Amino acid sequence: MNTANPAVWVQRIGAEAIELVGRLGHATVFLLKSIGHFPSLLRRPSLLTRQIYSVGVLTVSITVVAGAFVGMVLGFQGYYTLIDFSAESSLGLLVALSLTRELGPVLSALLYTGRAGSALTAEIGLMKTTEQLAALEMMAVNPIRRVISPRLLAGIIAVPLLCAMFTLVGILGGYFASVIQLGVDSGVYWSSIADGVDLRLDIMNGMIKSVVFGILVTWIAVFEGYDSYPSAEGISRATTRTVVTASLAILGSDYILTALMFRS
Amino acid sequence: MSEQHQSVVAIEAVDFHFGQKKIYTNVTIQIPSHGVSVIMGPSGCGKSTLLNLISGRYKPDRGKVRVLGCEVNTLRENDLFQLRRRMGMMFQSSALLTDLSVFENVAFPLRENTDLPEPLIRNLVLMKLEQVGLRGAQDHSPSELSGGMARRVALARATAMDPDLLLFDEPFTGLDPISLGIITKLVREITDALRTTSIVVTHDVEEGLSIADHVFLLGRGTLLASGTPQELLDSNQPEVRQFLHGLPDGPVPFHYPANDYRGQILEHS
Numbered sequence: 001m002n003t004a005n006p007a008v009w010v011q012r013i014g015a016e017a018i019e020l021v022g023r024l025g026h027a028t029v030f031l032l033k034s035i036g037h038f039p040s041l042l043r044r045p046s047l048l049t050r051q052i053y054s055v056g057v058l059t060v061s062i063t064v065v066a067g068a069f070v071g072m073v074l075g076f077q078g079y080y081t082l083i084d085f086s087a088e089s090s091l092g093l094l095v096a097l098s099l100t101r102e103l104g105p106v107l108s109a110l111l112y113t114g115r116a117g118s119a120l121t122a123e124i125g126l127m128k129t130t131e132q133l134a135a136l137e138m139m140a141v142n143p144i145r146r147v148i149s150p151r152l153l154a155g156i157i158a159v160p161l162l163c164a165m166f167t168l169v170g171i172l173g174g175y176f177a178s179v180i181q182l183g184v185d186s187g188v189y190w191s192s193i194a195d196g197v198d199l200r201l202d203i204m205n206g207m208i209k210s211v212v213f214g215i216l217v218t219w220i221a222v223f224e225g226y227d228s229y230p231s232a233e234g235i236s237r238a239t240t241r242t243v244v245t246a247s248l249a250i251l252g253s254d255y256i257l258t259a260l261m262f263r264s
Numbered sequence: 265m266s267e268q269h270q271s272v273v274a275i276e277a278v279d280f281h282f283g284q285k286k287i288y289t290n291v292t293i294q295i296p297s298h299g300v301s302v303i304m305g306p307s308g309c310g311k312s313t314l315l316n317l318i319s320g321r322y323k324p325d326r327g328k329v330r331v332l333g334c335e336v337n338t339l340r341e342n343d344l345f346q347l348r349r350r351m352g353m354m355f356q357s358s359a360l361l362t363d364l365s366v367f368e369n370v371a372f373p374l375r376e377n378t379d380l381p382e383p384l385i386r387n388l389v390l391m392k393l394e395q396v397g398l399r400g401a402q403d404h405s406p407s408e409l410s411g412g413m414a415r416r417v418a419l420a421r422a423t424a425m426d427p428d429l430l431l432f433d434e435p436f437t438g439l440d441p442i443s444l445g446i447i448t449k450l451v452r453e454i455t456d457a458l459r460t461t462s463i464v465v466t467h468d469v470e471e472g473l474s475i476a477d478h479v480f481l482l483g484r485g486t487l488l489a490s491g492t493p494q495e496l497l498d499s500n501q502p503e504v505r506q507f508l509h510g511l512p513d514g515p516v517p518f519h520y521p522a523n524d525y526r527g528q529i530l531e532h533s
Contacts, residue, residue, distance in 0.1 A: 002497065079480050106506075130357055130359060131355045131356075131359035132359050132360075132361055132362070134321065134355065135353070135355060135359035135360075136359070136361075137321065137348070138319055138348055138353040138431075139317075139320075139348070139372065139373040139376065139377070139421075140345040140346070140348040140349045140350065140373070140376070140377055141345075141372075141373075141376045141377075142341075143343065146376075159515070
């Protein structure tokens, strides 16, 4: 093929665009079908609780540890910046706002992607490779209802809870660095948070972000697994795509949500 | 026409391609009800594809696939799932659900598709496991089973709903001689005990012919021959003779199509 010919490049870009749009449409139909089966989970709550344990509870430890370290780093960095302006009394507020608005939702979703999202893709991809999904179909069991829906809903529930844990532990980490290590007054630290953090503007918006991230990451993870080529290499590629696409989706959607939420 | 002589599966003038590759051209197969029908043919000739067409997992490009009185390729998703409740399928890889025990794997279709009380499900599962000789392994996980045992559990699961149609995808592949003998015997015995129809896809000639009531030989994207095992063994058709006697060269050539050998060797000399 003549790669110097502009027509070839236009043709190639067009083909890629058509494929991308087709895949996006396929993924959207897949998401809607999965959501359509949510009511059936009310009759089988054990399917959901098992997945909440798998994607949520097992991600708690890394979320808590990461949250503590991020909070401590924020405490240190904030202190050395604010002290130049004698504004260390605002340190608690700086830590809390950074965590509730941005770092909590974004970093907990990124951690969830690495820990649970990749595992979801690999698990579903392996089920496809070993014909378990085909076996479900042959047993008159819809694999989207039995395998995908519980995992998707579990992710949507788990990510905001992980975000809340990350943020709370981060504020405690900030307290440890600011108050215990650097000597900021404890009362000042907490009162600046109580006075400055707004329930709707900061906490609710942070939670809305994490719900959106939970939907995006889990959707990408289960779709990539379900759509993977049934081979070892196919699963490997799908898992990589999940981590890369979900991470970029988190950061891109965070920009859009931030622009919409905090414009005023 | 009596039920005995009706076709349980009728594939009529089917064309099918997979990606760029043409698999079937104008294939017509009538599989009679009751007994074991064995589909044979060389690797890659589309034997497993036939099972996927019968089960409605693939749709033909042209033609009709009629199974248990339903035209599979026109069914809606819910109707297709209803039809599949009357089928059981054993996969080559066994396809056991790895997060469930042997007992739960066999109980799975009963739990998902019926409202039977738990004590009845328990008894049915134990009966199915006893039939394949693995009642003692009911608490094992699939990872603890040998290949032959996993195949037997898959067989018990496929028969859990007492289906009207049993599909077997390469049931004899990769088994040791004892497991091979067990699976061969079980396929025949279970088909007779349930008075059902079994379609066995295999390239193992000896085992396939030993349990078959009817044999269908596929190749070159079409049905090459069909009949009783003895009729095929007596056939003088070159394709049939080559496959059944394992001849390395014949209508299916030893060499994959290629350029001129001499020319390619001398090309860079």
